[in-house]
Amino acid sequence: MTDASASSLPAPLARWFADRGWAPRQHQLAMLEAARAGRHALLVAPTGAGKTMAGFLASLVELIDKPGDGLHTLYVSPLKALAVDVQRNLLGPIAEMDLDIRVETRTGDTPHNRKVRQRQRPPHMLLTTPESLSLLISYADSANLFADLKTVIVDEVHAFATQKRGDLLSLSMARLQTLAPGLRRVALSATVADSQGYARWLAPDADADSVTIVTGEAGAEAEIEILLPEDRVPWSGHSGSYATEQVMEIIAAHKTTLVFCNTRGLAELIFQDLWKANGGELPIGIHHGSLSREARRKVEAAMARGELRGLVATASLDLGVDWGDVDCVVQMGAPKGASRLLQRIGRSNHRLDEPSKAILVPGNRFEYLEARAALDAVAERELDLDIFRLGSLDVLAQHLMACACAAPFEEAAMLAEVRSAAPYRDLPSAEFSRELDYIASGGYALRAYDRYKRLASDVDADGQTIWRVSHPKFEKQHRLNAGIIVDAPILDVRFKNGRKLGTVEEYFAATLSPGDTFFFAGMSLEVLGIKDTDLTVRASSRPARIPTYVGARLPLTTHLADRVRGFLANPAEWAAFPEDVEEWLRVQSEKSVLPKPGELLIETFPHEDRQFMVAYSFEGWNAHQSLGMLVTRRMETAGLKPIGFVANDYSFATYSLERVRDPAPLFSPDILEDEFVDWVQNSHLLKRAFREVAVIGGLVERQHPGKRKTGKQVTFSTDLIYDVLRRYEPDHLLLEAAWADARTKLTDVGRLAGLLDRAADTMVHADLPRVSPLAVPVLVLIGREHVAQGTVDDALLIEAEALAEIAMEGV
Missing domain, CATH: 3.40.50.300 (P-loop containing nucleotide triphosphate hydrolases)
Structure with missing residues (x-):
């Protein structure tokens, strides 16, 4: 060359x-x-x-x-x-x-x-x-x-x-x-x-x-700093909303500032806080995936013209978009990954020879450590590794139907073509035939119903099997319903004149009644009524709630988790931390234990007539949710009378009436062999995963010509089919696909298995007389598991300070 x-x-x-x-x-x-x-x-x-x-x-x-x-x-x-x-x-x-x-x-x-x-x-x-x-x-x-x-x-x-x-x-x-x-x-x-x-x-x-x-050649080093509050780094919370006034000062000092939030609900909350602090003096906007196309396009055009001084956004704008006047990026809450942070930083001073400028606003003390870890990882160009996996069966079914809609295809040639795609390189012939049979019949348990017979086959003169769409109606059905992104059931938010503002998830809308108010699209909206798939509203000046969204949490990457653990085990690093964070870690080391890299710290202690057990595994919220559920089931069997559990990215805590004397049996690896399988198969997780693969795989339609199904209708259809298949065809292709999804995306089973495999050899049990400083951030979540993510109310802060006073007693 x-x-x-x-x-x-x-x-x-x-x-x-x-x-x-x-x-x-x-x-x-x-x-x-x-x-x-x-x-x-x-x-x-x-x-x-x-x-x-x-x-x-x-x-x-x-x-x-x-x-x-x-x-x-x-x-x-x-x-x-x-x-x-x-x-x-x-x-x-x-x-x-x-x-x-x-x-x-x-x-x-x-x-x-x-x-x-x-x-x-x-x-x-x-x-x-x-x-x-x-x-x-x-x-x-x-x-x-x-x-x-x-x-x-x-x-x-x-x-x-x-x-x-x-x-x-x-x-x-x-x-x-x-x-x-x-x-x-x-x-x-x-x-x-x-x-x-x-x-x-x-x-x-x-x-x-x-x-x-x-x-490509390396660019200028990014300028990243961590914003500290005017008093103390909070014990708990995820939004960073305590820094609203400071963030507005940052926006005022720059041409254009992008304020990134990890969830749509948090974006709405932060926008409202900034709007109040702004007093309407500077033009600021909001952008996320649930807003209507018109709202998103309007904001994007205003940004392109340089008319906005600040824009609150989610991942809807963190990939590659070049806004020429953006000279500062603010990350509200921890970024959860070095690669994600690097992408978001790059929206600032989008030129190779000029340093990008970013400011991180940690929501709590653990998030401060996470922000420091992300900053160090970016400086060292240590990116988060991606794990390549086998291709999904439901996606393959959708693709084969798309190919058949275009023209009949020959089975052997299509198998060769599919295998040329990397995720399906090792697809067995029998599995491919099973895919085609599923599209042609719906599977053994459903083959009596014509609605599932989307493909038909013939044999040509050369003895090759040719597959075609069985009826033209299935072509229209496919194009109406094709897609990989399966959001939670949604309702359209509209004014009385029909103007659409965007969408909210159906389960949130179910908590609303006429007269209730909620923040959306940057404004307070009063509910007038709900009919079919429309939520009718009008503008309001009253205080309002923040919408909540299912499955909106970003996972903490393994690299950042390892770096945070490294901070805990290295007191030489603490001098560079804020005084209150350094004090937090020092008192923890005096009153309990700080886990070394690879160790699993388990703390047990009494508090207010309850017995607590906190496990610090740093494996992320998904894994902790799963393990918390499994451990409390074992506690029930052991007669420990568990009441419940809470989790964050860094730890999970159970609370019970009886004290845990020996935590080791609760964390044995065999928990994944029977109890995990039984729990997933009988929980909402597998049904939720099945709903997604059933929609992607074409078994259930979201839309009919001129009409969209409600979330309840889709859920009812998928739950009914799920129950039939579980009973009569437990090895159905889509049940296998749903199980694979539930094990990975919904439970993070890989990290869970790794944690349990090392637990027996690395567990350190600290039996304490009272709550430890490290436990405060997770304990204040008790009773607030269903509060909109990002919402930090006065009661939570007061409770955190009260717990902290007990944990830091004697300092």
């Missing part, structure tokens, strides 16, 4: 760079050279390094050198907002070079008439999402649409490669490779730790050697 240089660019591109006094960066030219050699490419480069130009450079060169009318480049983004942002950033240079290159987006927000036109007369570059691409593949004209496709660009590949959306995208790329055999694949990311793993995911047939891996 020869070295590329700026002189190798076509004249319009060369002039465009020269007119701005720029020169292509070396990694951009390396990506161009890989394209000219016909190789797939993975670019790992820091934020602000020009990854978008690097990804599209070869396409621009090819379209300048050889203009055409068909679809040349397909860009796939994890976020709708990112696709819109990339379109805006491409259209400017294309217009400045006076090039006849059409660039359009296609997402769930795209009007229907434009989608129809795009299939008839596609743009040269189409920017889309995995779900919209899968729908495009389902049309009969997809073979013609993609026949001349030259390049597919996967942006922010780390955001979905290891998840179900990545399974769908990998299968879609396998289909595109069949339709356009010369297709070249490109992936971009700033936060990839295992480049070889991502190269295998990207390449056809999982051949990493066919991928050129390009590493």
Whole structure:
């Protein structure tokens, strides 16, 4: 491969760079050279390094050198907002070079008439999402649409490669490779730790050697600081709302500040707090995935025009979006991962040669340690490892149905194509046949019902099995219901005139009555009534609640957990901490124990006529929720009379009437062999997981033509089918898929198993006369397990200080 240089660019591109006094960066030219050699490419480069130009450079060169009318480049983004942002950033240079290159987006927000036109007369570059691409593949004209496709660009590949959306995208790329055999694949990311793993995911047939891996030059070191309160770091809470006044001062001191929150509920809370502190003086906004398309687009346009001084956002804006005037990022609460923090920091001063500026606002003392751990990890470029897994069976079922909607397919050829997608490389032939039988019949227990017979098969003259859609109605049904993201059942929030503000989850809406108020879309809303799938509201000035959302917690990564444990075991580090945090750790070491890396500390102590046991395992909220449930069941069997348990990312605490004398039997690894299986199979976790896989796998529809099912209807349908399958076909494909989901996503069973495996050899039991300083953050959660995440009320703070006074007694 020869070295590329700026002189190798076509004249319009060369002039465009020269007119701005720029020169292509070396990694951009390396990506161009890989394209000219016909190789797939993975670019790992820091934020602000020009990854978008690097990804599209070869396409621009090819379209300048050889203009055409068909679809040349397909860009796939994890976020709708990112696709819109990339379109805006491409259209400017294309217009400045006076090039006849059409660039359009296609997402769930795209009007229907434009989608129809795009299939008839596609743009040269189409920017889309995995779900919209899968729908495009389902049309009969997809073979013609993609026949001349030259390049597919996967942006922010780390955001979905290891998840179900990545399974769908990998299968879609396998289909595109069949339709356009010369297709070249490109992936971009700033936060990839295992480049070889991502190269295998990207390449056809999982051949990493066919991928050129390009590493971008390092950028300026980020400037990160931790915001400390004016008095003391709080004992408990997650929002960081104590720092509202300080955050408003930060917003006032910068051009534009992005304030990131880990959940939608927390975003609404922080926006309200900032709005009150702001007094309406500075223009600030809010952005999250539950807001309506119009609300999100309005905020995005205002940001692009530089009209907002502050924007409160969730993960809906933390991937790749380039807001030119953002010069500061604030993270409310702990970031939960170094890679996530690096992504969010990169939204500030989105240029390679200027340092990004970020301020972390920890919600409590453990979160202060976590913030320090994240800061150190970013400084050392230690990213969170991603674990690649086998492809999901429900996603494969959806993809096969999409392919059948486009045209009949031959079974053996389709199996070979599916195996060219990395997550399904080792899919057994028998499992593939089982997938097809499921789509064709619904499975043994459901085959008597015609509604589940979506595919039919024939044998051609060569003896090959051909699969086709059994009736045209199933094609429309598939396109109405396809998708990988299965949110909790939702209701539309609307004013009386029909204007939609966004959505709230049905279980939250069920707690509301006419006259109640809640904060949403940055305003206080009064409930007028609920009918079908609409929650009708009007604006109000009364105090209001914050909406809560199911499954909104971000997991604490293993790397950050290990770093926090390292802080606890190294007193030499404490001098750099705030005085009250240092005192907290010092008193804990005097009155109890601080766990060393790898140790499992168990504390037992009495408090207010109850007996407490606190386990400090640092394995994250999901694992702690599961283990807390299992341990309390064992306590019940042992006659310890447990009352309940609470958990956070760092520990979990049980409280009972009888004291735990020996905790070791409660943590033996065999708890996963019988009790865990029994608990999951008989809990809401498996039913919830089954609802998701049943929707993704096409067994249950969310929508009918002109009507969307309510959450209750979907839940009723899936629960009924679940009970039938559990009784008559316990080895049904979707039950297996649901079990796999429940073990991983909902319970974090991998971390749970690791914890139990080491518990016997690493357990340290501290039997104490009173509550310890380290236990205070988790104990104050008792009685508040269902309070909206991020809400920190005066009562909680008062209780935390009262507990702390007992724990720190004698200091």
